[in-house]
Amino acid sequence: MLRVSLLTLSVVAIAHAELCKPDAQNAFKVRLSIKTALGENAYAWDANEEYLFKAMVAFAMRRYSSKSTTQISNVLLCNVTDRVSFWFVVTDSSKNVTTVPGSEVEAAIRMNRNRINSAFLLSDKTLQFLKITSTLSPPVEPATPVWLIVFGVVLCLIVAGIVFLVVSGIQKHKKKTKESTERENLEEKGEVTVTVENGIPCEVLDLKAGHVNGVFAADDERFTPL
Amino acid sequence: MEKSRPLWDNPLQFVFACISYAVGLGNVWRFPYLCQMYGGGGFLIPYFIMLIAEGMPLLYLELAVGQRMRRGSIGAWKIISPYLCGVGVASVVVSFFLSMYYNVINAWAFWYLFHSFQDPLPWATCPLNSNRTGYEEECEKTSSTQYFWYRQTLNISPSLEASGSMQWEQALCLTLAWLVVYLCILRGTESTGKVVYVTASLPYCVLIIYLIRGLTLHGAVNGLIYMFTPKLEQLSNPKAWISAATQIFFSLGLGFGSLIAFASYNEPSNNCERHAIIVSLINSTTSIFASIVTFSIYGFKATFNYESCINKVILLLMNAFDLEEGSLTADNLGEMKDYLMATHPQEYAQLLPQLKNCSLEAELDTAVQGTGLAFIVYSEAIKNMEVPQLYSVLYFFMLLMLGIGSMLGNTAAILTPLTDSKVIATHFPKEVISGVVCFINCVIGLIFTMEAGNYWFDIFNDYAATLSLLLIVLVETIAVCYIYGIRRFEKDLHTMIGRKPNWYWKIMWAFASPLLIISLLIFYLTDYILTGTLQYQAWDATQGQLVTKDYPGYALAVIGLLVAASTMCIPLGALGTFIRKRLKRERVSTVA
Numbered sequence: 001m002l003r004v005s006l007l008t009l010s011v012v013a014i015a016h017a018e019l020c021k022p023d024a025q026n027a028f029k030v031r032l033s034i035k036t037a038l039g040e041n042a043y044a045w046d047a048n049e050e051y052l053f054k055a056m057v058a059f060a061m062r063r064y065s066s067k068s069t070t071q072i073s074n075v076l077l078c079n080v081t082d083r084v085s086f087w088f089v090v091t092d093s094s095k096n097v098t099t100v101p102g103s104e105v106e107a108a109i110r111m112n113r114n115r116i117n118s119a120f121l122l123s124d125k126t127l128q129f130l131k132i133t134s135t136l137s138p139p140v141e142p143a144t145p146v147w148l149i150v151f152g153v154v155l156c157l158i159v160a161g162i163v164f165l166v167v168s169g170i171q172k173h174k175k176k177t178k179e180s181t182e183r184e185n186l187e188e189k190g191e192v193t194v195t196v197e198n199g200i201p202c203e204v205l206d207l208k209a210g211h212v213n214g215v216f217a218a219d220d221e222r223f224t225p226l
Numbered sequence: 227m228e229k230s231r232p233l234w235d236n237p238l239q240f241v242f243a244c245i246s247y248a249v250g251l252g253n254v255w256r257f258p259y260l261c262q263m264y265g266g267g268g269f270l271i272p273y274f275i276m277l278i279a280e281g282m283p284l285l286y287l288e289l290a291v292g293q294r295m296r297r298g299s300i301g302a303w304k305i306i307s308p309y310l311c312g313v314g315v316a317s318v319v320v321s322f323f324l325s326m327y328y329n330v331i332n333a334w335a336f337w338y339l340f341h342s343f344q345d346p347l348p349w350a351t352c353p354l355n356s357n358r359t360g361y362e363e364e365c366e367k368t369s370s371t372q373y374f375w376y377r378q379t380l381n382i383s384p385s386l387e388a389s390g391s392m393q394w395e396q397a398l399c400l401t402l403a404w405l406v407v408y409l410c411i412l413r414g415t416e417s418t419g420k421v422v423y424v425t426a427s428l429p430y431c432v433l434i435i436y437l438i439r440g441l442t443l444h445g446a447v448n449g450l451i452y453m454f455t456p457k458l459e460q461l462s463n464p465k466a467w468i469s470a471a472t473q474i475f476f477s478l479g480l481g482f483g484s485l486i487a488f489a490s491y492n493e494p495s496n497n498c499e500r501h502a503i504i505v506s507l508i509n510s511t512t513s514i515f516a517s518i519v520t521f522s523i524y525g526f527k528a529t530f531n532y533e534s535c536i537n538k539v540i541l542l543l544m545n546a547f548d549l550e551e552g553s554l555t556a557d558n559l560g561e562m563k564d565y566l567m568a569t570h571p572q573e574y575a576q577l578l579p580q581l582k583n584c585s586l587e588a589e590l591d592t593a594v595q596g597t598g599l600a601f602i603v604y605s606e607a608i609k610n611m612e613v614p615q616l617y618s619v620l621y622f623f624m625l626l627m628l629g630i631g632s633m634l635g636n637t638a639a640i641l642t643p644l645t646d647s648k649v650i651a652t653h654f655p656k657e658v659i660s661g662v663v664c665f666i667n668c669v670i671g672l673i674f675t676m677e678a679g680n681y682w683f684d685i686f687n688d689y690a691a692t693l694s695l696l697l698i699v700l701v702e703t704i705a706v707c708y709i710y711g712i713r714r715f716e717k718d719l720h721t722m723i724g725r726k727p728n729w730y731w732k733i734m735w736a737f738a739s740p741l742l743i744i745s746l747l748i749f750y751l752t753d754y755i756l757t758g759t760l761q762y763q764a765w766d767a768t769q770g771q772l773v774t775k776d777y778p779g780y781a782l783a784v785i786g787l788l789v790a791a792s793t794m795c796i797p798l799g800a801l802g803t804f805i806r807k808r809l810k811r812e813r814v815s816t817v818a
Contacts, residue, residue: 081548
């Protein structure tokens with residue numbers, strides 16, 4: 001009895017060793033970077049974590065093929081290293097000593113990648129299934145690109161500024177021409193004299209381009225009063 | 227009744243306008259590159275010598291001419307001698323070329339500014355490829371910042387010949403840039419005078435913020451040490467001196483006519499000597515300040531890339547040999563590599579081609595100038611900072627202020643002669659003249675928004691102004707010293723500012739500066755002749771890097787045309803005046 005059970009165990013072990021080895025058919029390498037992902041909260045990789053992994057893979061296979069035949073014992077792990085990386089393979093319990101085709105396993109893992117990642121608190125980058133490419137999520141893009149909105153705002157401000165300046169310039173110009181025609185009319189009537197110095201009216205000279213010459217500034221007291 | 231000339235509200239507006247014009251993008255993206263190439267801290271020696279020999283005297287000369295003649299460039303040189311009206315026209319032509327292509331830089335700054343309001347920044351990550359299994363191929367080969375610049379901003383074609391279509395996004399940004407310039411110059415000095423308060427001071431605020439941020443970045447010190455260690459042996463390299471002279475010359479914006487235009491709006495008694503010294507000193511100090519900021523950013527970027535490289539090597543080794551996480555660090559990398567080479571020689575040999583030798587020196591050595599520095603290197607550094615959106619907005623807003631400040635000077639150089647000329651000014655108000663000039667420039671500038679636009683931009687940037695300006699300023703200096711007469715000029719200055727220029731100014735104007743310019747001209751001409759065919763850098767999308775190509779025939783023709791259009795104005799102007807005088811004399815003699 002004991003000998004028979006020992007024999008079956010060794011047969012199973014050898015069969016498993018045959019099925020699960022690096023670069024075996026339908027086997028996948030997994031690589032975890034727990035310390036990179038979690039830093040101080042990193043957990044150690046032990047037999048319990050391996051059990052969880054087998055459970056997750058079995059769960060993925062069940063969900064994918066929707067037949068409840070895959071058991072945890074169907075998932076074989078081997079060559080666990082310190083990196084934490086290992087190879088796994090899924091056996092088919094209905095057919096003896098065969099593995100589930102790699103394409104099925106790949107599709108199953110792909111479908112449930114999110115669930116597997118969150119079970120280990122990792123992401124696509126830190127829980128890598130080599131040979132299984134992950135679908136990268138595209139960045140969120142709003143309906144109108146943000147830059148057009150900002151562009152529109154700035155454009156409206158600038159155009160408003162230009163219109164305001166142009167319109168006020170036209171109004172000032174109209175007022176000036178009205179004033180100058182009024183002044184010309186008054187000049188013709190001889191009522192307003194505009195003091196002019198070298199062709200430039202004195203008001204303009206006063207404002208900016210002229211300087212009052214201190215020597216000639218009327219200091220009436222210097223002149224002897226009459 | 228004569229309409230009096232518009233004036234600056236106060237001398238401070240004039241100083242700010244000159245600073246805003248002179249302190250431009252060249253201070254930020256050319257000076258740090260020259261510093262790095264020609265001996266770090268040692269480059270400051272030729273730089274300051276050239277500032278004293280060439281920069282200050284020529285700046286003072288232009289300001290004095292503008293203030294005395296109270297006319298734009300065409301009118302001012304006509305007063306000095308009727309045969310020199312060609313010099314003024316040449317200045318206007320060069321300014322016209324400059325304003326055509328310079329505003330495209332503002333368009334790019336707007337583009338980056340608008341894209342800074344996103345999280346994450348669009349140049350931080352590569353976009354995904356069509357079936358979402360990885361990143362875009364072109365982006366993989368190069369970096370995400372370079373991809374954003376060459377593909378998503380410029381959408382650059384592989385060569386000059388393949389013109390491609392116009393990029394509507396860039397065209398929109400260019401139109402906006404021209405609208406902003408129009409808004410600032412619309413009312414002449416009235417509006418420009420107020421705008422320059424902002425465009426002159428804001429870049430300094432941003433530079434100070436960046437200085438504080440830059441110096442506190444991890445690895446900034448590496449960049450600063452690398453930059454400031456003087457390599458004095460470079461001083462024996464003539465190229466260092468020539469680059470210093472060229473940088474001072476172009477950085478101050480001499481010869482465009484903008485300084486003459488700004489000074490013509492001054493009161494006649496303005497102390498332009500003091501202002502010339504102030505503006506040139508501020509310009510040079512800003513260059514040095516900007517290069518401190520740039521080098522701390524360089525140091526940060528180089529350290530970041532070096533550490534990423536080391537981390538990549540560590541990851542590669544860990545994955546290949548299934549070592550425990552954390553067993554390989556940057557410190558023990560060397561020993562571990564030797565150990566692995568000894569224990570697993572075959573696998574290590576297989577891995578060797580992928581193991582890059584990470585070197586901090588190599589990262590720091592990547593000297594970049596121009597648009598590459600401003601838009602690629604800086605955005606790469608910014609994306610790795612905390613709160614990158616804030617720093618990105620600040621930085622591109624600063625670039626915008628610098629660019630618009632320079633544009634104000636350029637457009638003033640074109641508009642002042644136009645508004646001075648009685649023919650045009652009496653028929654059209656200055657708003658219309660400004661509008662027409664901006665519109666024409668905008669339409670021509672649309673060339674630079676095509677797929678090959680960046681190559682045309684490089685042509686304009688390298689050839690439109692360089693040779694012509696040297697010739698223009700040479701003729702200006704000789705005209706003032708020898709044709710107008712330095713004694714007459716002395717007397718004019720005495721009338722204006724109350725004292726005669728001392729011997730330093732006179733020696734520089736009469737001998738040192740013309741000699742320097744002549745030697746620069748000779749150097750450039752021999753350089754052009756010796757290089758033979760002119761070449762340009764084209765972006766190869768398949769390799770993800772720049773490759774050198776020869777210019778096609780018609781591009782060389784355009785280059786020749788650019789140089790000829792401005793330089794030929796000088797002799798043609800003299801010839802035209804000579805013929806006109808001859809005809810007048812003949813008419814008078816026949817009448818009498």
